[in-house]
Amino acid sequence: MGLLAPLFLLGLAALAVPVLLHLSQRARRDPVRFPSLAFVRRVPFKTTERRRLRDRLLLLLRAAALALLAVIFARPFLTRDVTGAAVAAAREVVILLDGSASMGYGDRWRRAREAVQAVGGALGPEDHATLVLFAATPAALGPPTGDPAQLEGYLAGVEPHGAATRYAPALDLARDLVEQSALPRSTVVLITDFQRSGWDGRADVRLPAGTAFEPVSVGDGEVENLAVAGVTLQRSPESGGRVTVTARVANLGTQDREVRVRLGTGEQVLHDLPARVSAGDVSVVQFPAIALPATPTAAWVGITEDALAVDDVFRFVLRPIPSIEVLLVEPGQAEREMLYVRRALAIGRDPALAVTSRRAPSAADLAGADVVILNDAAFPSGEAGRTLVRFIEAGGGLLWALGARAGSIPATLRDQFGSIAGQPVDRVSARGGALGVTDYAHPIFSPYRNARGGDYSAVRIYRYRRLTPPDSAQVLAWTDDGAAMLVESRVGSGRVLLWASDFGNVWNDLAVRAVFLPTVHQAVRYLARHREPPSSYAVGQAVEPADLGGDTVEMVLEAPDGSRTSLRAGPRSPLPLDRAGVYTLRPMSGGAGVPYAANLDPAESDLAQLDRSALVSAASGEEAASAAADGRLRLSAEERERRQRLWWYVALAALAVLVTESVVAGVRPRGMGT
Amino acid sequence: MTGTRFLDPAVLARIDNLELVARTVVDGFISGLHHSPYLGLSTDFAEHRPYVPGDDIRRIDWRVYGRTDRFYVKEFEADTNANMLVLLDVSRSMDYGDGVRKLDYARMLAASLLYLSRRQRDRVGLITFDGELLDYVPASAKHLELALHTLEARGPGGQGNLAGPLRKVAEIVRRRCILVLVSDCYDEPDATIRALAALRDRGHDVIVFHVLDPAELTFPFEEASPFEDLETGERVPVVPATMREEYQGLMRAHCETLSRRLGDNRIDYYHADTGKPLDFALLEYLSQREWLARVK
Numbered sequence A: 001m002g003l004l005a006p007l008f009l010l011g012l013a014a015l016a017v018p019v020l021l022h023l024s025q026r027a028r029r030d031p032v033r034f035p036s037l038a039f040v041r042r043v044p045f046k047t048t049e050r051r052r053l054r055d056r057l058l059l060l061l062r063a064a065a066l067a068l069l070a071v072i073f074a075r076p077f078l079t080r081d082v083t084g085a086a087v088a089a090a091r092e093v094v095i096l097l098d099g100s101a102s103m104g105y106g107d108r109w110r111r112a113r114e115a116v117q118a119v120g121g122a123l124g125p126e127d128h129a130t131l132v133l134f135a136a137t138p139a140a141l142g143p144p145t146g147d148p149a150q151l152e153g154y155l156a157g158v159e160p161h162g163a164a165t166r167y168a169p170a171l172d173l174a175r176d177l178v179e180q181s182a183l184p185r186s187t188v189v190l191i192t193d194f195q196r197s198g199w200d201g202r203a204d205v206r207l208p209a210g211t212a213f214e215p216v217s218v219g220d221g222e223v224e225n226l227a228v229a230g231v232t233l234q235r236s237p238e239s240g241g242r243v244t245v246t247a248r249v250a251n252l253g254t255q256d257r258e259v260r261v262r263l264g265t266g267e268q269v270l271h272d273l274p275a276r277v278s279a280g281d282v283s284v285v286q287f288p289a290i291a292l293p294a295t296p297t298a299a300w301v302g303i304t305e306d307a308l309a310v311d312d313v314f315r316f317v318l319r320p321i322p323s324i325e326v327l328l329v330e331p332g333q334a335e336r337e338m339l340y341v342r343r344a345l346a347i348g349r350d351p352a353l354a355v356t357s358r359r360a361p362s363a364a365d366l367a368g369a370d371v372v373i374l375n376d377a378a379f380p381s382g383e384a385g386r387t388l389v390r391f392i393e394a395g396g397g398l399l400w401a402l403g404a405r406a407g408s409i410p411a412t413l414r415d416q417f418g419s420i421a422g423q424p425v426d427r428v429s430a431r432g433g434a435l436g437v438t439d440y441a442h443p444i445f446s447p448y449r450n451a452r453g454g455d456y457s458a459v460r461i462y463r464y465r466r467l468t469p470p471d472s473a474q475v476l477a478w479t480d481d482g483a484a485m486l487v488e489s490r491v492g493s494g495r496v497l498l499w500a501s502d503f504g505n506v507w508n509d510l511a512v513r514a515v516f517l518p519t520v521h522q523a524v525r526y527l528a529r530h531r532e533p534p535s536s537y538a539v540g541q542a543v544e545p546a547d548l549g550g551d552t553v554e555m556v557l558e559a560p561d562g563s564r565t566s567l568r569a570g571p572r573s574p575l576p577l578d579r580a581g582v583y584t585l586r587p588m589s590g591g592a593g594v595p596y597a598a599n600l601d602p603a604e605s606d607l608a609q610l611d612r613s614a615l616v617s618a619a620s621g622e623e624a625a626s627a628a629a630d631g632r633l634r635l636s637a638e639e640r641e642r643r644q645r646l647w648w649y650v651a652l653a654a655l656a657v658l659v660t661e662s663v664v665a666g667v668r669p670r671g672m673g674t
Numbered sequence B: 001m002t003g004t005r006f007l008d009p010a011v012l013a014r015i016d017n018l019e020l021v022a023r024t025v026v027d028g029f030i031s032g033l034h035h036s037p038y039l040g041l042s043t044d045f046a047e048h049r050p051y052v053p054g055d056d057i058r059r060i061d062w063r064v065y066g067r068t069d070r071f072y073v074k075e076f077e078a079d080t081n082a083n084m085l086v087l088l089d090v091s092r093s094m095d096y097g098d099g100v101r102k103l104d105y106a107r108m109l110a111a112s113l114l115y116l117s118r119r120q121r122d123r124v125g126l127i128t129f130d131g132e133l134l135d136y137v138p139a140s141a142k143h144l145e146l147a148l149h150t151l152e153a154r155g156p157g158g159q160g161n162l163a164g165p166l167r168k169v170a171e172i173v174r175r176r177c178i179l180v181l182v183s184d185c186y187d188e189p190d191a192t193i194r195a196l197a198a199l200r201d202r203g204h205d206v207i208v209f210h211v212l213d214p215a216e217l218t219f220p221f222e223e224a225s226p227f228e229d230l231e232t233g234e235r236v237p238v239v240p241a242t243m244r245e246e247y248q249g250l251m252r253a254h255c256e257t258l259s260r261r262l263g264d265n266r267i268d269y270y271h272a273d274t275g276k277p278l279d280f281a282l283l284e285y286l287s288q289r290e291w292l293a294r295v296k
Helices: A006-028 A038-042 A048-074 A108-121 A148-153 A167-180 A335-347 A363-367 A382-393 A411-417 A516-528 A612-620 A637-644 A646-666 B018-033 B062-068 B102-119 B144-153 B163-172 B189-201 B214-218 B240-264 B278-295
Strands: A032-034 A091-098 A128-134 A138-140 A185-192 A212-217 A226-236 A242-251 A257-265 A268-277 A282-286 A297-303 A313-318 A323-329 A352-358 A371-375 A397-401 A419-426 A433-437 A463-468 A474-479 A484-491 A494-499 A555-558 A564-567 A581-587 A594-599 B044-050 B072-077 B083-089 B123-129 B133-140 B178-183 B205-212 B225-229 B235-238 B268-273
Touching: A006 A048, A038 B235, A038 B240, A048 A646, A091 A108, A091 A167, A108 A128, A108 A148, A108 A185, A128 A167, A138 A167, A167 A185, A185 A612, A212 A612, A226 A257, A226 A297, A226 A313, A242 A257, A242 A268, A242 A297, A268 A282, A297 A594, A313 A581, A313 A594, A323 A335, A323 A516, A335 A352, A335 A371, A335 A516, A363 A382, A371 A516, A382 A397, A382 A484, A382 A494, A397 A516, A411 A484, A411 A494, A463 A484, A494 A516, A637 A646, B062 B072, B083 B102, B083 B133, B083 B163, B102 B123, B102 B144, B102 B178, B102 B205, B102 B268, B102 B278, B123 B144, B123 B163, B133 B144, B133 B163, B163 B189, B189 B205, B189 B240, B205 B214, B205 B240, B205 B278, B214 B240, B240 B268, B268 B278
Parallel strands: A032 B225, A091 A128, A091 A185, A185 A212, A323 A352, A323 A371, A371 A397, A397 A494, B083 B123, B083 B178, B178 B205, B205 B268
Antiparallel strands: A128 A138, A226 A242, A242 A282, A257 A268, A257 A297, A297 A313, A419 A463, A433 A474, A474 A484, A484 A494, A555 A564, A555 A581, A581 A594, B044 B072, B123 B133, B225 B235
16 A cells, blocks of 8 residues: 555644543543532433443544545555556557667667567557657657557667657657547656757656656667767868868767778768777867869768767768859949958958959849949949849849948939938047947847957947938947948848948948958848858758758759658748758759758767656656566556545545444534533 | 721631631621611620710619619620520531632631620530531630630531431530531431421521532533532533533522521521622621511
């Protein structure tokens, strides 16, 4: 016999109250000495003996009722083990099977499958079991079933994949399944290697009350694992473009290891270097620079395969250095004032900035440009101006520095660009105004979003144009007297940035500040909508639609296991990569494909064990039961109590006692109670 | 501070000397009566004193006038023919009382009566008893101090009984007496009255002071408790609230029975409440005695 809330038994102490009261009263109340009881005895009353008997009976009945109430609140249950088959009531069983990459270590997967079979074998005739495969996200492998064979069938073809372990989503799903179940009992079986990286201890994964939680561990104690934790690519435009690959090899075991680290593309090994990795440490291996391919090409860094093979190869994509075409429009003779922007654009290497300088752009100049910079130049008039407007509306970018020679904003553009009011504002007498950035999260300022980043407030503004932006525009920077300095407007599909001063170190000193170069580069990238897919993804991440190429052509995505997913033309959703390897996106009609590399989450390579009691405690609120991999389900105390419902019987007994007490008390003469 | 203050039984009970108590009670009581016309009447000559205007001329001794040619009036001593015997019940049941014990009250009452009677030149005596006679001080003009001393020395006795001791009193007291019974009368009324009637039939003038504590009449107890009989030691669990009214009725009936049936037998019955000053009892006693004397 066990008790779910034994503290309620303290209520039994209340039984002592009437006894103690009685004893204390007796001890305190001496007999009343009276001259003669002759007349007292003549008053008719029940004999002392009968009263004592009655009082004792009532006391016993009331004490029994109190005791039974205390037992009810203590929620009793029988502690003997009850197997699933022995319990009559139907049961909802949720089997959470860890399908993360770490389950591929050694024979863990085989043991996990055996555990699933054991649970299936323990199912009762009325039980339903749902097999959920989880890693970063959980998914049921099939509808609930009570057939062990069908349950085993769900496992056919299922193997651990490269996703990281996350216990919280799986337990959330199990909770939902249990809550939705109509069956009176429920059990959640967690079959996993209890990887420490899968549980941060903060999530609320408490299962519904009364749900039995059975952890089944298939992990080993000490494990050895080497992993390529990641690579860093350093591209340079020299010699037509080269890349230096630096790999990080992690030793997640307990012994120092010597390892060969190889860099290759396809089947070809380009470099093979030795490395020594200390236990619990990371070694960095830098390969000699290799030529960048002309088209995106999958490459890899690998080490000798060990017990967990999935993290022994790190795949990535080598892409040629992208280029942004910049059309720089300058007003002619003022070389010194134009120098700063020109030099800033010349420094861009990755992406490369191809700068074309013109005094007056032609339609042909705009045809190949990604970004147009009007550096203190007037907006082109005539056909060039209209072409520039069409260029912007088609998705092009414009950066316009409104210096002394910029003139005014054409009336036709004032709705989109805003207007300039009056003469430039002179702040020289006040030693210049300060610049304040509105939103450091904007891509232009993102290099400085962190604390201790670039300080735009050090920029002094001596003169600026009083810019009145349209309502649809966004002011990105202000002067300290409240004037808009940098305004972003959307014109058609394009972006326009208006800078209310110049870039020539005349009206302000931004050009000589450290923030100038990154700001110009970021502005150009932002205006050009430059975006390069990452060289590699972690399994579970998704490829953004912008990285999937055009959406006008029907595409097909080839997964590492050879499966194909067609992508219809039109707006697309992010494309998740759910296993490690190289995905290839190619047009349905055929042609060269674009590779995407997905790798194991580095955290998954760490096979360190989790203190399972913490997880069990969080899920069920009690200490971990011993593993039940033998298929014999151990029921939690709450589950036992919920199933047995002993408190019902105790409550009935208490009711009977109370009724008896009422009857006995009712037949007593009124006023004779003690 | 008034004299009445000293008549409070609780205050008097603190005075160890019963003679002092009796004197305090009686002198204070008499001084409050202001020349009661009922005091000092006697036929025994005591002395002569010169006549002063206002004296009753019938009290002028003409013989002395004939010999001395002066007016003298006769002073008479109190009547010493009466024997006054106090029968004091000192049974265990008298050892009860919240403020003042019934026994103390009874002793003070007895002392006061003895003192008062002695002031009237009666011969006074004392008998104490519980189930048996304990002390016997024969009535005598010289036994006041002895009687008071006996009263002081006598503590509560054992189990009480009225009829038996009263029969023995009838046997040992041959001369006609004024018998004053001071008792709580916890005995069967029939037996008590028969014994007292026997004394009355022997020519004794019998007076009964029924001494009761207020609690014996009102039964003011609240908590259910075991009650112990002072005389027998028997204990009975009692729930006072449930039986108070019945008890009060029984007690009231008991007192009324005693009063009525004793009156039928020409026995004076006085209720002495220990919660009231002693002079209440004395005044009631003396008033009734005079009233009865006039009736007689």
